[in-house]
Amino acid sequence: METPTFSINDMFSIAGQVAVVTGGGTGLGKAITNAFAINGAKVIITGRRLDVLQKTANDIGGDIICIQGDVSTKTGVEDIVAQISEKTSVVDTLVNCAGVAIPFRTPIQDHNDPDSVEKLLAGVIDADFEKQNAVNINGVYFMTTLLVPLLRKSSNPNVTIIASTAGILNTRMTGSLTYGISKAGAIHAATLLAGRLHPLKIRVNCICPGVFPSDMTGKNSGGYHFDLAEPMRKAAARSTLGRPGKPEEIAGPVVMLASKSGMYMNNALIIIDGGRSMVASINDGIRLPEDS
Numbered sequence: 516m517e518t519p520t521f522s523i524n525d526m527f528s529i530a531g532q533v534a535v536v537t538g539g540g541t542g543l544g545k546a547i548t549n550a551f552a553i554n555g556a557k558v559i560i561t562g563r564r565l566d567v568l569q570k571t572a573n574d575i576g577g578d579i580i581c582i583q584g585d586v587s588t589k590t591g592v593e594d595i596v597a598q599i600s601e602k603t604s605v606v607d608t609l610v611n612c613a614g615v616a617i618p619f620r621t622p623i624q625d626h627n628d629p630d631s632v633e634k635l636l637a638g639v640i641d642a643d644f645e646k647q648n649a650v651n652i653n654g655v656y657f658m659t660t661l662l663v664p665l666l667r668k669s670s671n672p673n674v675t676i677i678a679s680t681a682g683i684l685n686t687r688m689t690g691s692l693t694y695g696i697s698k699a700g701a702i703h704a705a706t707l708l709a710g711r712l713h714p715l716k717i718r719v720n721c722i723c724p725g726v727f728p729s730d731m732t733g734k735n736s737g738g739y740h741f742d743l744a745e746p747m748r749k750a751a752a753r754s755t756l757g758r759p760g761k762p763e764e765i766a767g768p769v770v771m772l773a774s775k776s777g778m779y780m781n782n783a784l785i786i787i788d789g790g791r792s793m794v795a796s797i798n799d800g801i802r803l804p805e806d807s
């Protein structure tokens with residue numbers, strides 16, 4: 516056994532890695548891309564909007580390759596993987612960050628009023644399930660499984676799935692039931708994929724973020740700054756830290772999972788929510804004062 520150095524640079528190094536970040540052009544994916552690029556990894560970022568990817572690559576600098584593609588179908592992912600294969604023969608880290616959140620179509624004011632709840636639930640249509648599942652579950656499955664040949668060439672192959680606390684908690688005031696169900700699928704996909712891929716030495720872990728400022732939760736006001744939508748601001752306040760997450764607070768754990776420090780982690784479920792799980796659940800907006 517080699518003698519450990521315990522040097523931060525050794526324990527958490529991702530230098531020289533090839534990382535693929537889906538949804539790497541915006542929000543959480545952009546922060547993760549930034550952390551990998553600034554620390555010496557080659558980062559391949561994907562998304563449907565090439566101009567958004569290219570702007571992110573220019574803003575960050577470093578070794579970033581942009582690949583346009585849609586993860587919501589198997590053929591879309593096959594096309595993305597074909598493009599990745601033209602750029603590299605090995606992938607060390609895959610971060611499945613692309614995701615979509617569709618709100619309820621018939622928003623209500625009072626989540627305890629029986630008539631309002633009936634209206635809320637009845638407003639859901641087939642497409643809400645289909646679109647979110649296609650990106651949040653199918654996209655994760657196909658990106659992970661179709662990248663296996665390139666992941667197998669790595670000495671530390673690892674996959675991180677960005678799911679959501681919405682897939683675990685009984686949050687009522689933010690998001691939608693259909694989003695939460697799709698994220699629950701993503702969480703269990705991590706477990707099942709970790710189980711299947713262990714003979715190939717590919718680790719699969721899952722991160723469930725709480726509230727982080729992004730296009731999904733607010734309006735961009737320049738760079739990494741976002742004005743959170745009001746329900747999200749309140750949700751972030753209903754955490755023990757009383758604030759939303761910061762870009763480094765999502766990027767850091769992903770870097771850890773990909774580095775030597777994460778090599779003993781497989782099928783880990785990491786909740787990064789400022790303690791929101793302790794106070795959300797069915798209490799979300801019911802028993803606690805909104806701004807407490």
Ligand SMILES: NC(=O)c1ccc[n+]([C@@H]2O[C@H](COP(=O)([O-])OP(=O)(O)OC[C@H]3O[C@@H](n4cnc5c(N)ncnc54)[C@H](OP(=O)(O)O)[C@@H]3O)[C@@H](O)[C@H]2O)c1
Pocket residue numbers: 537538539540541542543544561562563564565567584585586587612613614615616650677678679680723724725726727728729730731732
């Ligand atoms: N922000 C939060 O508070 C929060 C909390 C929990 C979990 N999450 C999860 O974190 C991940 C990132 O979200 P975010 O908050 O950073 O929001 P975001 O900025 O809207 O990021 C979503 C990304 O996914 C990409 N994407 C969406 N549909 C796609 C498709 N069909 N094919 C390929 N790429 C697609 C988007 O790029 P294009 O539109 O260009 O394709 C975009 O870059 C998501 O999985 C989200 O569910 C976020």
